[in-house]
Amino acid sequence: MKKNNANNYKISTIIPVYNQEKYIEKALKSIVNQTFxxxxxxxxxxxxxxxxxxKCKEFKILYKNIRIINLTQNMGVSNARNIGIDNAxxxxxxxxxxxxxxxxxxxxxxxxxIGNKEKDLIITGTKYNENNKINIYIPQKGNINTLNEMKSFxxxxxxxxxxxxxxxxxxxxxxxxFLLENDIRFDKDxxxxxxxxxxxxxxxxxxxxxxxxxxxxxxxxxxxxxTLKMKFLRNKIHLRRLFYKKWIEFYKSYDIYEDVxxxxxIYEGFKIYMAIISVANRNCPLKYxxxxxxxxxxxxxxNSDCLFKYMENNEExxxxxxxxxxxxxxxxxDIINKKLNM
Numbered sequence: 001m002k003k004n005n006a007n008n009y010k011i012s013t014i015i016p017v018y019n020q021e022k023y024i025e026k027a028l029k030s031i032v033n034q035t036f037x038x039x040x041x042x043x044x045x046x047x048x049x050x051x052x053x054x055k056c057k058e059f060k061i062l063y064k065n066i067r068i069i070n071l072t073q074n075m076g077v078s079n080a081r082n083i084g085i086d087n088a089x090x091x092x093x094x095x096x097x098x099x100x101x102x103x104x105x106x107x108x109x110x111x112x113x114i115g116n117k118e119k120d121l122i123i124t125g126t127k128y129n130e131n132n133k134i135n136i137y138i139p140q141k142g143n144i145n146t147l148n149e150m151k152s153f154x155x156x157x158x159x160x161x162x163x164x165x166x167x168x169x170x171x172x173x174x175x176x177x178f179l180l181e182n183d184i185r186f187d188k189d190x191x192x193x194x195x196x197x198x199x200x201x202x203x204x205x206x207x208x209x210x211x212x213x214x215x216x217x218x219x220x221x222x223x224x225x226x227t228l229k230m231k232f233l234r235n236k237i238h239l240r241r242l243f244y245k246k247w248i249e250f251y252k253s254y255d256i257y258e259d260v261x262x263x264x265x266i267y268e269g270f271k272i273y274m275a276i277i278s279v280a281n282r283n284c285p286l287k288y289x290x291x292x293x294x295x296x297x298x299x300x301x302x303n304s305d306c307l308f309k310y311m312e313n314n315e316e317x318x319x320x321x322x323x324x325x326x327x328x329x330x331x332x333x334d335i336i337n338k339k340l341n342m
Contacts, residue, residue, distance in 0.1 A: 009111050010039035012090030012176065015098050016080030018046040021055055023099035023220075028059050030101035030218075032066075036108035039090045041066045044080040047073050052098075078186035078194045081169075085179055092122070092173040099220055100170065106216035110173065113212055117143070120178040120206040125215030126164050126171045137164050141213040150207045151254050166203075169195045171217045178206065192233055193243055200250050232284035236275040237297055244268055244303055269310025272298060273317075276307075280337040292329050299324060 013031055017024055031041055043056050045068060053070065060066045069083060081095055096102065110122060125138035144153055157165045164171055178184075182205045186198050233239070247264065251257035276298050278284065279291040286294060298304065311321040323332040 009092060010090035011036075011092050011094055011107055011111075011173070012084075012088035013038040013041045013094050013096060014044065014081060014084030014088065015041065015096050016044045016046055016077045016084070017048065017052055017056070017098040018074060018077075018080075019048050019050045019052055020098040021048075021051040024052055024055050025059075027096060027098050027101055028056070028066075030104065031096070032059065032063050033104050034102075034107050035105050036111055038065065038094070038107060040088070042084045042087060043068045044084050045070045046075065046077070046080045047071050076188065076191060078190060079188045082185045082188065085176070085185065088176055090176060093176050093179065094173050095169045096217075097170055097219075101218045101220075103216045103218070109214065109216070110212060114210050117210060118175070118208075119210040120175045120208040121202055122173040122210045122212065123165065124171050124212045124217065126168075126217045126219055127215045128219050128221065130221040136215050138213050138215055139164065139211050142209075142211040144207060144209040144211070147207055147254075150203075150209070151256055153209065153211075154203070154251075154254060155256055155260060166199045167193075167196050169198060170219070172199075174202065178202075178208075190239070192236070192239055196243060197246060200246055204250060204253060232278040232281050232286075233275075234294075236278070237301055240268070240272055240275060240303060241301070243271075244306075265306045266310050266313055268303060269306035269308070272303060272307040273310055277336040277340065280333065280340045282341070291333060295329050295333065299329075 031038065045053050045056060056068050060068055069087060085093060114122060123139055128135040144150055184201045186194050190197060248257060251260055276295055279286060279294050311317040320332055320335055
């Protein structure tokens with residue numbers, strides 16, 4: 001992919017969409033009004049049952065760079081994104097969630113800044129709108145070309161506070177050729193943390209990253225929605241086991257595991273704690289006895305030492321920690337139930 005002029009770069013914007021009639025119009029407007037137009041906008045309609053498809057058709061009539069791929073069965077966001085990758089023709093791929101927006105000069109500023117550097121991965125900042133409160137995450141600018149630079153980048157950015165680096169895909173542009181050559185796709189069987197696993201695959205295959213310290217992506221967290229980290233999923237023990245294993249393998253592949261293991265274990269403990277207290281969420285279908293058994297499963301599985309390390313570092317959880325250590329699961333559940341359902 002050799003370009004004599006930065007303006008020759010083609011961007012494929014991929015939007016998986018399922019029943020988003022309320023928000024898809026705003027998302028699409030932010031794309032078609034870009035000062036540097038994407039080469040193509042691929043809308044992957046994941047078998048929507050509302051008026052989403054009609055709204056997308058209205059835009060397709062007005063903008064020739066829009067393509068709509070209608071799926072006959074709802075298969076989830078990972079499958080939709082993979083279809084987008086396989087059908088894209090641009091030099092770079094950008095994933096957008098159907099209820100978010102991007103700043104109007106995002107693509108122009110990114111393309112101008114990277115020039116002819118042809119990076120496998122470009123990372124930008126994010127504006128988080130949570131309950132009408134704006135929080136801005138801006139990564140430190142950097143140009144990564146070597147293994148040592150990559151090691152430093154990983155050590156500095158991939159633990160707790162840097163969730164935008166590994167846990168999301170929408171603040172990044174991926175070189176399509178890089179994804180195809182390395183057969184990098186989303187795991188269709190994973191419905192939680194799929195972005196994390198996708199980014200791990202990318203990071204293990206490249207030392208070619210450009211980081212832009214400006215926030216271009218507008219992430220909307222709706223007032224009445226439950227975040228996935230709090231949503232109850234019956235297979236979260238399996239997922240935590242999988243993520244932790246992949247995480248360790250990743251660090252060891254760069255020979256930095258010993259440097260980050262302590263911080264990593266505490267962060268993993270935090271993730272386990274969040275998974276445990278999700279049983280008190282209103283969306284949890286388990287009966288009381290099943291909830292106690294579910295908590296016991298987490299207490300007794302191989303990563304439970306990470307949980308205790310996290311709780312020991314948080315004074316607010318001292319009472320809960322004592323209950324867990326003493327096997328008083330019912331009393332522990334009473335506390336977290338009051339916390340989440342006051």
